[in-house]
Amino acid sequence: MAAHSSGCMGFPLRLLAREVYDRVRAIKGDDAVALITGEERIEPKGARYMCCTAEAMPRDGAGAAFVALDEAQIGADRERGHIFTDHLLNTRGREETMLLGAATLEPLVRQLVPEAEISDRPRFSTLTHIGPRKLSRLPPRSAIVAFSAEQVYGVAEMLRRFRGGAAVVMGALSPETRNKQVALFQNGEVDYIVATDAIGMGLNLDVNHVAFAGLSKFDGVRMRRLFPAEMAQIAGRAGRHQRDGTFGTLAGTNKHGTAPEFTEEEVYAIEEHRFAPLTHLYWREPEPRFDSLATLITDLETPPGDPALRLAPEAIDLATLKRLADEPIGANVRGAGMVRRFWEACSLPDFRQRGADVHARFVARLWQDLAQGYLGADYVAARISELDNMSGDIDTLQGRISAIRTWAYICQRPDWVLARDEMASRARAVEAKLSDALHARLTERFVNRRTAILMKSLGQDAGMLPIELNDSGEVSVEGEVMGHVEGLRFRVDSSARHEDRRMLLAAAEKALPKLLGTKADQLVAADMEGVELARGAIRWKGEVLAELERRDGSIKPLLKPSREVSALPENARNNLMAGLEKWLDKKLQPLEPLEKMHHAASNPDAGSQARALLLNLIAGHGYVTRDRAGIEHLPKEMRPFLRKIGVTFGALDVFAPALLKPAPRQLLNMLGVDRRPLQEAMLPVIKETKKLPSGYRAAGTQAIRIDLAEKILRAAHETRAKAQSKDRRRKFVLDYVLPISIGLEEDNISRLLGNAGFRVQRAKPLPEGQFGPPRPDRWEWRPSRRKQERPTPVKPREGSAFAALADLVRT
Numbered sequence: 001m002a003a004h005s006s007g008c009m010g011f012p013l014r015l016l017a018r019e020v021y022d023r024v025r026a027i028k029g030d031d032a033v034a035l036i037t038g039e040e041r042i043e044p045k046g047a048r049y050m051c052c053t054a055e056a057m058p059r060d061g062a063g064a065a066f067v068a069l070d071e072a073q074i075g076a077d078r079e080r081g082h083i084f085t086d087h088l089l090n091t092r093g094r095e096e097t098m099l100l101g102a103a104t105l106e107p108l109v110r111q112l113v114p115e116a117e118i119s120d121r122p123r124f125s126t127l128t129h130i131g132p133r134k135l136s137r138l139p140p141r142s143a144i145v146a147f148s149a150e151q152v153y154g155v156a157e158m159l160r161r162f163r164g165g166a167a168v169v170m171g172a173l174s175p176e177t178r179n180k181q182v183a184l185f186q187n188g189e190v191d192y193i194v195a196t197d198a199i200g201m202g203l204n205l206d207v208n209h210v211a212f213a214g215l216s217k218f219d220g221v222r223m224r225r226l227f228p229a230e231m232a233q234i235a236g237r238a239g240r241h242q243r244d245g246t247f248g249t250l251a252g253t254n255k256h257g258t259a260p261e262f263t264e265e266e267v268y269a270i271e272e273h274r275f276a277p278l279t280h281l282y283w284r285e286p287e288p289r290f291d292s293l294a295t296l297i298t299d300l301e302t303p304p305g306d307p308a309l310r311l312a313p314e315a316i317d318l319a320t321l322k323r324l325a326d327e328p329i330g331a332n333v334r335g336a337g338m339v340r341r342f343w344e345a346c347s348l349p350d351f352r353q354r355g356a357d358v359h360a361r362f363v364a365r366l367w368q369d370l371a372q373g374y375l376g377a378d379y380v381a382a383r384i385s386e387l388d389n390m391s392g393d394i395d396t397l398q399g400r401i402s403a404i405r406t407w408a409y410i411c412q413r414p415d416w417v418l419a420r421d422e423m424a425s426r427a428r429a430v431e432a433k434l435s436d437a438l439h440a441r442l443t444e445r446f447v448n449r450r451t452a453i454l455m456k457s458l459g460q461d462a463g464m465l466p467i468e469l470n471d472s473g474e475v476s477v478e479g480e481v482m483g484h485v486e487g488l489r490f491r492v493d494s495s496a497r498h499e500d501r502r503m504l505l506a507a508a509e510k511a512l513p514k515l516l517g518t519k520a521d522q523l524v525a526a527d528m529e530g531v532e533l534a535r536g537a538i539r540w541k542g543e544v545l546a547e548l549e550r551r552d553g554s555i556k557p558l559l560k561p562s563r564e565v566s567a568l569p570e571n572a573r574n575n576l577m578a579g580l581e582k583w584l585d586k587k588l589q590p591l592e593p594l595e596k597m598h599h600a601a602s603n604p605d606a607g608s609q610a611r612a613l614l615l616n617l618i619a620g621h622g623y624v625t626r627d628r629a630g631i632e633h634l635p636k637e638m639r640p641f642l643r644k645i646g647v648t649f650g651a652l653d654v655f656a657p658a659l660l661k662p663a664p665r666q667l668l669n670m671l672g673v674d675r676r677p678l679q680e681a682m683l684p685v686i687k688e689t690k691k692l693p694s695g696y697r698a699a700g701t702q703a704i705r706i707d708l709a710e711k712i713l714r715a716a717h718e719t720r721a722k723a724q725s726k727d728r729r730r731k732f733v734l735d736y737v738l739p740i741s742i743g744l745e746e747d748n749i750s751r752l753l754g755n756a757g758f759r760v761q762r763a764k765p766l767p768e769g770q771f772g773p774p775r776p777d778r779w780e781w782r783p784s785r786r787k788q789e790r791p792t793p794v795k796p797r798e799g800s801a802f803a804a805l806a807d808l809v810r811t
Helices: 016-026 071-077 081-090 105-111 148-161 175-186 228-235 264-272 295-300 316-325 337-345 357-372 375-385 396-414 420-445 449-457 498-511 515-523 572-589 589-601 608-619 634-645 660-668 704-726 738-742 747-756 801-810
Strands: 007-011 035-036 049-054 066-069 094-099 126-130 141-147 165-171 192-195 209-212 216-218 223-225 245-248 281-283 309-311 467-469 474-477 480-486 489-492 531-534 537-540 543-548 557-559 623-625 653-655 685-686 696-699 702-705 758-761 777-781
Touching: 007 016, 016 035, 016 175, 066 081, 071 081, 071 105, 071 245, 071 281, 081 105, 081 281, 081 557, 105 634, 148 192, 148 420, 165 175, 165 420, 175 192, 175 420, 209 228, 228 264, 264 623, 281 589, 295 316, 295 337, 337 357, 375 396, 375 420, 396 420, 396 467, 467 515, 480 702, 515 572, 531 572, 531 660, 537 572, 537 608, 543 572, 557 572, 572 589, 589 608, 608 623, 608 653, 653 704, 685 747, 696 704, 696 747, 702 704, 704 738, 704 747, 738 747
Parallel strands: 007 049, 007 066, 035 049, 066 094, 126 245, 141 192, 141 209, 165 192, 209 245, 281 309
Antiparallel strands: 216 223, 467 474, 474 480, 480 489, 531 537, 537 543, 543 557, 623 653, 685 702, 696 702, 758 777
């Protein structure tokens, strides 16, 4: 066409017309090319080239030098065939006319257009039948063809789960949505496309394999098996130019779980490209008379005179005309002009696919306004605004797109709508927005980009996966978020479906260790910033780096690396564990007195009594009560040895004062060694709890830190010694300043001192009428000498063997 001075081409799809329009415009310029379809008209003044849908193509070819009709074999289609047949018979170019179509059309062209020159363009690639394949075993770059919306959605959903998703193409989609879905496949974002038989016409795709989910379809009249030529039209999408393709069926798609099968004859016909020729084309009078509605209907139902032609079945436009002609609305349609206009209204395409009755009601409402002249701009704008709504599911948006296509068609008519250009522009804008929303819904429902990316990487070196880890810990592949790294642990993105989680975890385990190894090296270089001891483990950002395993003879535990650390590359793992060992040594310095006790307890020269005491101190994590310490068996000459390593022999407890400070108590709790309730600040005195905190001794309703309790008791003994050096009497007066300054209440002072053998004699109050300072309480030290009470034996149950034995012992 571009080689001629002017040209006009007719296409079966608006999508194809738009594609060729863009190509010709790139060659000839914007002002030289027009696009004319039912819903869109771009007609620059003086345009010499026209790209049209077959229905919108001028019968005279607009007087162009070159005329072409694509997919001319559609003349055999029940619904649209008569339009293509009319162009095949009547539309001619001044210099050249080209009919493009399948070889099955050749005999009819020779019969109807004897002067035509017929040329073949053989297919360069071959098609090969490979039999049925399960969905899980379909090769990449496959197209799956189904013949119902339910089946398309079902297959697409399965592909989303197991293969990352699929593009979806159906005849009900708008061309814009169809283009965007095809782009998903062509750009490689998904490896599969699920489509109806609409894929067989006008879509050039990089498909390697076509799988048929079925071999039967409803053709508007009945369910029937596809013709071999139709099968080949669809299977021919596989392979491009000199790249071979394959075709087959999809296993497990029917009720019994088996696959539909091609017959040997069908396989031969498709592979060898040999099909039965067409025997007829559908025809309908292209220039009926408009004298009256009855005359118009008669002409449209008049059979053709040529035996190669057959009267077209009643299409939706003729069905609508006949329904409305029998109603009162048709009685008022008189005169050639009004009859022609009425026929144009009835020829409105049924984009909504609601059937003849519903469509006829819509046309009747439309005609009420058209009969008066024009549709008002306000009325049309209101109808368009009603459809300007992007909410809803896939079916709802498809319904709105069908409705807006109807109004786009109406607005394109030159004599139907006031402010035609403005209304047409509004309708196209709303259709574009609805198409974008529908594309987004389809992609959201049927495409899991994360899974698609991971499926492409299966079988490849995981190190080659383009995985990225940013500073915030977000893990992504090709811009798609897979999850987050907290510490060195990968957590799957919370929005991922349950069935995707295992795949994401597996991919992370293979591809992340190298990046996490770098992160571990950075942690070591930063002197373990942010690392902490908590709940018996070393943690970073709340995640475990190493578990602490207690060992005999040392306060320093063994480090057991976590699963994530074990998965790091060897060098990074060893570097991190060495850094953790060094960090832990520094962290455990406040526990040096306890470590000395461990060493002393393992020294044979310390003597069994001292070692027994040390083991009791170690078991008590730095302190033990005197009555449990076994101090009565300790030789006096061993006490200096123990004091040298930090042990204090108190009145009530044996302890290491250095281990009663806040830092060592917190460390013992973090290590998981001492799990008793912890007072982080280690206050001198606290309110007693049901469970005595670590490092404290009960004192009535309060608890006091052991080393401070010893300070109070030592001061009491010193006071007693001074008083007895001056006066041989055993009773003395205590000053409460020290215990009160520490925080003990007066009643609780008596409780604490009473535990150490001090007894108080309360002073009598002054007689009534006497004034002066109250008499002080007097104290004396009377250490208790309790005999160890033997436990009361448990009485055996009567009638038992033990009860009989007890009777024998008593006798």
